Amino acid sequence: MTDPQLGQALGQALVEEATKKSALIWVRGPGPGRALWHIWHEGATYLVGDGPGEQPLPGLADGSTAEVTVRSKDKGGRLVVWTASVAELPPHSADWETAVSELKGKRLNAPDAEEMPERWARECRVLRLTPQDMTTDLPSDSQAAVPLPTVATTRQPAPASLGRLLLRRSRPSGD
Structure with a gap:
């Protein structure tokens, strides 16, 4: 096995193991990134959403690509980032039944x-995210978004006696 082949095999193994073990992945399509629950099955990640009571899947369309960031299960930091091709599974197809x-x-x-x-067949979408490319050079900044302005803020400092x-x-009562 040559060095590029070994690197690719190790990258695929890292993507698979990290994604399997993480309860949430961050997925960013054309729209904003979102934390989504998923499963890993037979070389791809599967998501369900866009229906009542289910997670939104903004910007993820059949034939598009998405960037998937996988976090560490124990520390919560980024482990790997990979590019995925997005495919929507037709309801009640063999792949859809297996994924569901x-x-x-x-x-x-x-x-x-x-x-x-x-209900998922009627009202939701089931997506398969298949890894295409792995990013080994992770960004050095946190990539945290600035919180949106809100009126729910503390207007003054907390009292010193708090x-x-x-x-x-708690003192025992005098009973």
């Missing part, structure tokens, strides 16, 4: 566990 059976097992707090696949009130031990 895997996704169903990972979907938390579903209000309709037994009827969920039919710390004492919070740390005061």
Whole structure:
């Protein structure tokens, strides 16, 4: 195996293992990036969303590409960034059935566990993100977005006595 082939094989292994172990991935298509839950199955990531009660999949369209950032499960930092080709699976196709059976097992707090696949077929999209390229040179900055302005802010400093009130031990009652 030559050095480029070895590097590619190691990159694919890193993408697969990191994506399998991470509960959330950051996916950025043409729109803003979002944290999305997913599954890894047979060399690709699968997502379900864009329906009532499901995660939004903004900007992810059939035939487009997306940038996927995978974080560390224990520390939360970036491990790997990879480019994916996006494919929408037609409802009730063989690939769709396989993906939905895997996704169903990972979907938390579903209000309709037994009827969920039919609801997904009617109201949601199931996407396959297939790795195309891995980025080894991660950006040095945090890439954190500036928070949007809001009226929900503290208008004045907290009172100095607040710390004492919070740390005061409760005294036994005089009963």
